[in-house]
Amino acid sequence: QxxxxxxxxxxxxxxxxxxxxxxxxxxxxxxxxxxxxxxxxxxxxxxxxxxxxxxxxxxxxxxxxxxxxxxxxxxxxxxxxxxxxxxxxxxxxxxxxxxxxxxxxxxxxxxxxxxxxxxxxxxxxxxxxxxxxxxxxxxxxxxxxxxxxxxxPSGAPAAxxxxxRCWPVRPTLRNELDTFSVHFYIFFGPNVSVPPDRPAVFVINLLPVLDSGGVLNLELRLNVVRQPRGPKRGQTRGAACAGRVGSLAGFLLSVNASASLSRLRIPYPQTGSWYLSLRSLCATEFEPCANVTAEVYLRAYLSPCIDDCGIYGQCKLLRTNNYLYAACECKAGWNGWGCTDNAEAFSYGFQLLSTLLLCLSNVMFVPPVAIAVRSHYLLEAAVYIFTMFFSTFYHACDQPGIVVFCIMEYDVLQFCDFLGSLMSVWVTVIAMARLQPVVKQVLYLLGAMLLSMALQMDRHGLWNLLGPSLFALGIMAIAWTTRTIRRRHCYPPTWKRWAFYLCPGALIAAAAVLLYAFVETEENYFYIHSIWHLLIAGSVGFLLPPRAKASARLGPLPRRKGCGYQLCVNEQEELGLVDPAVASINSICTS
Missing domain, CATH: 2.60.120 (Jelly Rolls)
Known part of the structure; x- marks a missing residue:
């Protein structure tokens, strides 16, 4: 000393x-x-x-x-x-x-x-x-x-x-695989022979910060028990104790002939030196057995989460105040360190009902698709079909329980579902503005690119829905105001269009946005979001403008010398400034 x-x-x-x-x-x-x-x-x-x-x-x-x-x-x-x-x-x-x-x-x-x-x-x-x-x-x-x-002295514990008291401590080899994923290998292991006269002690060193945010896993399995011939003193069992330095308390693992496998998981272990002590014990007297050598399988490793959170959870890396740790995000009412507590779990019938509601509610897009095809809005109909398809299969893959069906990667389905929903709103409002075909196509393409960028930045942001909607409504308001000023009459011109289509459609769309923004939570998601599907698809059927009527055609005029053909165009109708039903024919003929 x-x-x-x-x-x-x-x-x-x-x-x-x-x-x-x-x-x-x-x-x-x-x-x-x-x-x-x-x-x-x-x-x-x-x-x-x-x-x-x-x-x-x-x-x-x-x-x-x-x-x-x-x-x-x-x-x-x-x-x-x-x-x-x-x-x-x-x-x-x-x-x-x-x-x-x-x-x-x-x-x-x-x-x-x-x-x-x-x-x-x-x-x-x-x-x-x-x-x-x-x-x-x-x-x-x-x-x-x-x-x-x-x-x-009498009464004092004898030394x-x-x-x-003093036993050799065998070190372990550290092998880092990933974040909070470390394997500890025992020299000449993982099978360990436990002698009868003393324990087998191993040390595991957990590094600060790097090893404190995961789960320490210990696995002990009894393989062979060798005992000389003679009278038996009861069933032999093995015991392992894991604990930190300076603590009398520890974690006990016990294996025997009937239960040969035991596991221990310690979430967020304290860093430092952990010691594993293995010893053969006599089951009848719970004391060291003489002349009994046990061979056990010992495995120690660090993992981010317990059993990767199972089928009812997802293992995520989180950061709080510069402290990195892993945790399970449980779904379908499951709780616990590894999402194994089913005290509040959803039943199979409830999971099936929520999946069917979220998927079948997209059938409401069939009427808007039929109306768009009938009105010759083929591009808009393609967007509605895209939205209906990916929304159905995204919600079939997004379920937290066992009622899950994925046709492709979850991230791809989610992106396509969000993009289709926003594009449906965008193309509907732009179509209501009745712009020239070239301008409308440019706005469709520009909206698709900008919405893709916004979704890549933040898919769950509220302004991803409100921003494009307000911008499209602004374009529609400018177009309608311009037509109203030129015609000196309110546009659309008929009161039936306002009473039976525009006002109901606007009210339904506003209700859908309010539900999505202020009412929808994780607890009521499956039925509030299903109502959102029904409302947003129903509003599209009301708001989509009718098919533009063909302008009256003039009969063939006498051919002039040098003219190969004549092209007659209704100028006001081509610019979308008047209603086709009441427009007077004002043609520009070119040869």
Whole structure:
């Protein structure tokens, strides 16, 4: 052991505080008060606490009732400071002198090849007295026995042989595959032989930040149990305990002949060194069995989520305050770390009903397609068919439960569904403006490109729907206002068009937008979104303009000399400024 420098001399009237650093591989910290002299024996209180000074309500040892006054802590926290508080009983007159010894027992240089031995220890002797000067010194040898002390008093736990406390620790090999995906390989493994006389101990090092956001998985399987001939002491079982440094508590895995496989999952494990201890136990007496060697399969690895969240969840990488971690996003009412808690899960009938509602509600696009074809709006009809097809199969693939059917990748179906929905609104409003064919085709193509860009940026944004709709309505309003000014009459000219088509269609479309923006949630998604399909498709059937009537044709005029043909065009109707039914014929003839 490396000696520590002496502490400076202090003068403390009623209390003394000592700080001791506990290194790695320490399995016992023993604090002992020696050569204590005072009124009424040894009127002192002894307290020990890790990481912080002891409190008055902490566990304390009365040195008047113990001879010697000794406090031992097994399996202390490694790489931490321990605080030792010695306090005099209140109201005790005179001076109390004592010597404080702290002994650290570690296994860093233990060897099972040698005969049983006492592990190396460091003893810290501090002669001190309340009311007089004192000092601190470190000695490599055990503290001498004083008048009021013995080396092994009655009632104090006897020191166990080194073979019972110090065992060789076998390291593991780390192999990083991906984010929160690490495999720990055991040398000459993964099959491990567990001897009967001592445990098999392995260490797994989890790195800070890199390994704390996943799940630590341990798998133990019993393969072979070799036992010599003779009377049996009961069924042999294997046990493994996993725990961090400095903690008496751990996680227990148990396997036997009837249950040969055991798994343990620890979400978001604390970083540091984790130790796996395997030992053969006798099932009847739950103690180490003699001359029994078990061969087990041990597997340890890190994964982002538990079983990849199963069929009712999706494993996602999340970031909060620069902390990266993985978590399961559960669907269909499932909960839990791995989406395995079915306390609030949806039934199969409910999943089937929601899927049918979302898919069959797209049949409402059939009437708008028929109306568009009849009115010679073939491009608009193609957009409606595209929307109906991809919306149906997207919702069949988007279901969270087991009623799922995907004809292609989910991301492709989602993009096409959103693009088709927005394009249906766009082409319908542009068609209502009755623009010239060239202008209308340019707006159709420009809208498709801009909507694709917007969806690539944010598919679930509300302005992806409101932006194109408001822009198209602005174009339609400008076109209708221009026609109204030129004709000096409201456009469309007939009141029946307003009463039976435009007003109902506008109300239905506004209701659909309000439901989509303010009412739809994850809980009511399946029926509110189905209503959205019905309303948006129904509004298209009302708002789509009627077919433009053909202008009256003039009879063939007498051919002039030099004229090969004549082309008669109704100028006002071609520009879409008047209604074909009431337009007067004003032709421009060119030859």
């Amino acid at each position: 490396t000696p520590c420098p002496p502490a400076p001399q202090t003068r403390v009237p009623h209390i003394s505080l000592l700080v001791v650093f506990v290194p790695s591989y320490t399995w016992r910290v023993q604090v002992e008060v020696l050569r204590c002299r005072g009124a009424g024996g040894c009127p002192l209180w002894l307290r020990v606490r890790a990481k912080a000074p002891p409190l008055h309500n902490s566990t304390a040892l009365d040195c008047r009732e113990q001879a010697p006054c000794r406090l031992a802590l097994d399996l202390p926290f490694w790489q931490h400071w321990y605080y030792v508080l010695v306090e005099r009983h209140p109201g005790v007159p005179g001076t109390v002198s004592f010597q404080l010894t702290v002994q650290l027992t570690d296994c860093s240089r233990a060897s099972v090849a040698r005969p049983p031995f006492l592990p190396p220890s460091a003893s810290m002797n501090m002669p001190h007295s309340f009311g007089s000067a004192g000092g601190l010194a470190l000695a490599d040898s055990p503290p001498p026995a004083g008048p009021n002390s013995t080396r092994q 166990l042989p080194a073979g019972e």
